[in-house]
Amino acid sequence: MKINDRLKLIGDLVKANSFCLDIGCDHALLDIYLVKKNKNIKAIASDVAEGPLEIAKKNIKRERLEGKIETRLGDGLDTYSDEVDTVIISGMGGRNMIGIMKNHLELLSKIDTFILSPNNYQEDVKRFLCSRGFYISDERLVREKKYIYQIIVFEKGKKKYNNLDYFFGPILRKNKDKLFLEYFTREMVSREILIKMLPKGYFFKKLKTKKEIKNIKEELKDVK
């Protein structure tokens, strides 16, 4: 089955022998890729919506992978089970992801690895998990069609981060490749547009956005 570069990269970041819970699996393309690539990976493909999960079931059956991928209908971490060590959530908003984790704070200590690819509010997601016993062990940018996505891997442990680390990503800002330059140039342009459109009275939002633009300019200064 065909898989896009974003899902493939997420799959490639999963450790051998993992037991994954893929929340918001849609058609289970990631899970199928994962278990085909690595014999020792098992997965629960879960989704809150019946329609996508029905298609996921058909895809899994067609590939004869029912013994390796279980499907579960449910909201977020409601579909967690004790064998799971790695939780993957991708292709949804960061606030939705934080909501999913907040709904089951008691499970966070049982999970070794989170692989998250939020469409927005990435900084909030990083702050949330890093204040709850996780650190960022890997970070990637990947292009899919006209968008660039962040993929962030969290593992149990503690590391100190400053505000710029949370904003740019502590590992991304160490590597600073061409995609980093393109991603944050786009972030800067969208903020410049926002500032022009903000109605009067949004004083603090304007101030924060201006500061972010300044930080981006500073951060990109030495990228070749």
Ligand SMILES: C[S@@+](CC[C@H](N)C(=O)[O-])C[C@H]1O[C@@H](n2cnc3c(N)ncnc32)[C@H](O)[C@@H]1O
């Ligand atoms: C845009 S698709 C992303 C599919 C795939 N994960 C990807 O990255 O391409 C988002 C999926 O998340 C599901 N979803 C949204 N909120 C959810 C939640 N709270 N719990 C489980 N699934 C959820 C939706 O039903 C949908 O199938």
